[in-house]
Amino acid sequence: MVENRPFTQFMAYLTLALGIVIVVFPVYLAIMASTFDAATIVNGNMPLTPGDQAGENYSRALFYGGKLAREPVSMMMMNSMIMALGIAFGKILISILSAYAVVYFKFPFRKTAFWVIFITLMLPVEVRIYPTYKIVADLGLLDTYTGLIMPLIASATGTLLFRQFFMTIPDELLEASKIDGAGAFRFFKDTLLPLSMTTIAALFVIQFIYGWNQYLWPLLITTKSSMQTIVIGIKKMITTTDALTEWQIAMTTAVLAMLPPVLVVVFMQRLFVKGLVETEK
Amino acid sequence: MAGVTLDTVRKIYAGNVEAVKGVSLGIEDGSFCVLVGPSGCGKSTLLRMIAGLETISGGEVKIGERVVNQVEPADRDIAMVFQNYALYPHMTVYDNMAYGLKNRGTPKDEIEKRVKEAARILAIESFLARKPRQLSGGQRQRVAMGRAIVRKPQVFLFDEPLSNLDAKLRVQMRVEIKRLQRALGVTSIYVTHDQVEAMTLSDKLVVMSGGQIEQVGSPADVYRRPETRFVATFIGSPPMNILSGTVEGPGRVSVGGQSIAVTDMREGLTPGSAIEVGLRPEDVQAGGAAASSLSMDVDFVEELGATQLFHGKVAGSEFVVQASTGQLPADTRKLMLAVDPANVHLFDPQTTKRLGRV
Known part of the structure; x- marks a missing residue:
């Protein structure tokens, strides 16, 4: 606290509380909506207290799906989970290795390599979506996990993050391990990797959520309903043309879709703080 | 154990900057040689060339009878103590000391024996399970020295190892380094800009300036009979x-x-x-x-x-x-x-x- 007067403190808490209400209320509403039947939600008089349809809604959503879109949410979650984990781990692997190369190895066109990576920051998937689609289609990777994951792995942000971190590690550590007989791979495995754990955790959180929330790319390359991700599933449930939208199932699915990212943040945050407190460079 | 011989060793950096201009020096087996000079005189570069951390632009470095110009640092049979200790922050004191031996494939019980022995000599036995950040500056310094000792190298290299310590601890560690070197009898090369350290530690004092050796001799010789005005004004306070x-x-x-x-x-x-x-x-x-x-x-x-x-x-x-x-x-x-x-x-x-x- 910069100042500790009761009034400023009160104002600070008030702002905080307002912010929380604004963020939390829609989420609360979604959770409540997932506990009523369709009729209660549609007639516009949904109470703000939990209803009695929770068990029915969740089991139906998870194992059966909507009336029209008949894909169980559990399957969609599995697809999303594979994609998000694949993207997160793939990105970490690729960017930690390329950052290692750029920082610790002297090779011709090292600077060029770095700048090429840097420039790709300006080309997110949405910009290069057609060529990327063409390549993935030609490789026969439509409707595969590889096709879902691979184009989203290449990451300049991750490489930059690791590069910045590696540059703060004192050179003497590298020299000490050289004298201790550790080659390039051992230095990476025994020293760099353990020291990077917090950076890896941070990147994992960001990239898992990025992967989980992907919409455009899975929409383009998945046609089979068995490959559908949960974000697309929700969208499909809401935009129905002929039938009534099953809001209770849509809301249930939305709540389920929120769970994994929340769990990742909650779980990784611990590791985060632990790392921040304990690591000394 | 082995001596170190330098024959017109040069270091030329990119842009034709000559940091070391043809240094020739013989360091006898088991002696304590101190390279002293103002910052930028090339003493650290020279040490790093002996360690293998800098390439040698010209001349020859011999450890014992072996020319080591093209030999990897790990294979030169040297150990180095760095100014900022360069301990692995994520490893325990024990692992820090054992790491070099592990990489060489030394048997586990042998590693344990050597680490315990070094810890006993340096009085750091009670810290073996701790991480470096839980240690004070002086203790970290000891661990860094322990890491050098367990290897039983031909040559110890010290790169301003005491400059991060406070004045009182510096005097204490100085005495310990000297005692340790006497006890182990390992050839040591020590770089410092502090002329008191240089005088007290060395058997052989090498005063450097501008990438060249100004004078080599026993500390008493250098003090009593400085060969150049630079040495005269640099040594003595x-x-x-x-x-x-x-x-x-x-x-x-x-x-x-x-x-x-x-x-x-x-x-x-x-x-x-x-x-x-x-x-x-x-x-x-x-x-x-x-x-x-x-x-x-x-x-x-x-x-x-x-x-x-x-x-x-x-x-x-x-x-x-x-x-x-x-x-x-x-x-x-x-x-x-x-x-x-x-x-x-x-x-x-x-x-x-x-x-x-x-």
């Missing part, structure tokens, strides 16, 4: 006073019209030619008349406890005299300095080389 004078004749020079006798003076110097006269602050006797003496105007006095430093001017040049406390009144304004002819150092004003007897 407070530094030697340099006055400009002229040659009067054999064994006599004059400083600002005051004639003084000199024991160690080259023969055949032309009378009337310019010469630089060096006098250590501790070598001149304040007060009392002598065969040769200088008069000094005192500006101010510095108290050092046991001694006092009188700052002032002799024949227009800055001059410092060290005297025991109480020997002279603190408000002294004028001093007569008795000069022992044996304590006068002469240097050529052009080449800055010593003009002593050949």
Whole structure:
């Protein structure tokens, strides 16, 4: 606290509380909506207290799906989970290795390599979506996990993050391990990797959520309903043309879709703080 | 165990900057050699070339009988202690010390034996399970030394290992390093910019400046008979006073019209030619008349406890005299300095080389 007067403190808490209400209320509403039947939600008089349809809604959503879109949410979650984990781990692997190369190895066109990576920051998937689609289609990777994951792995942000971190590690550590007989791979495995754990955790959180929330790319390359991700599933449930939208199932699915990212943040945050407190460079 | 031989070793950095300009030096097996010089004199570069952390641009480095120019640092059979210790922050003290041995495939029980032994010598047995950040500076320093000891190398390399410690601890660790080196008998090369460390630790003192060796010798030799004006002013604290004078004749020079006798003076110097006269602050006797003496105007006095430093001017040049406390009144304004002819150092004003007897 910069100042500790009761009034400023009160104002600070008030702002905080307002912010929380604004963020939390829609989420609360979604959770409540997932506990009523369709009729209660549609007639516009949904109470703000939990209803009695929770068990029915969740089991139906998870194992059966909507009336029209008949894909169980559990399957969609599995697809999303594979994609998000694949993207997160793939990105970490690729960017930690390329950052290692750029920082610790002297090779011709090292600077060029770095700048090429840097420039790709300006080309997110949405910009290069057609060529990327063409390549993935030609490789026969439509409707595969590889096709879902691979184009989203290449990451300049991750490489930059690791590069910045590696540059703060004192050179003497590298020299000490050289004298201790550790080659390039051992230095990476025994020293760099353990020291990077917090950076890896941070990147994992960001990239898992990025992967989980992907919409455009899975929409383009998945046609089979068995490959559908949960974000697309929700969208499909809401935009129905002929039938009534099953809001209770849509809301249930939305709540389920929120769970994994929340769990990742909650779980990784611990590791985060632990790392921040304990690591000394 | 092995000695180290350097033969016209050069280091040229990109952009044709010559950091080390052809250094030749023989370091005997088991001796403690200290490289000392101001920052940027090439002493650290030289050490890093011996370690294999810098490529050698020219010349030859030999450890024992083996030329190591192209040998990887790990295969040179050396161990190095860094200024910032360079301990692996995520490993325990034990693992820090064991890491080098593990990489070499030393058997587990042998590693344990050696680490325990080193820990006992350095009195860090109780910290073996801790991480480096839980240790104080002095303890980290010990671990860094332990990491060097367990390897049982041919040569220890120290790169300003004490400069991150506070003054008191530095003195203590200095003594320990010396004792340890004596006990282990391993050839050691030690880089420092601190001339007290250099004097106290070395068997062989190497004074460097501008990428070249200025003088090699025992600390006492270097102190008593500095070969260049640079060495004269670098070794010794407070530094030697340099006055400009002229040659009067054999064994006599004059400083600002005051004639003084000199024991160690080259023969055949032309009378009337310019010469630089060096006098250590501790070598001149304040007060009392002598065969040769200088008069000094005192500006101010510095108290050092046991001694006092009188700052002032002799024949227009800055001059410092060290005297025991109480020997002279603190408000002294004028001093007569008795000069022992044996304590006068002469240097050529052009080449800055010593003009002593050949």
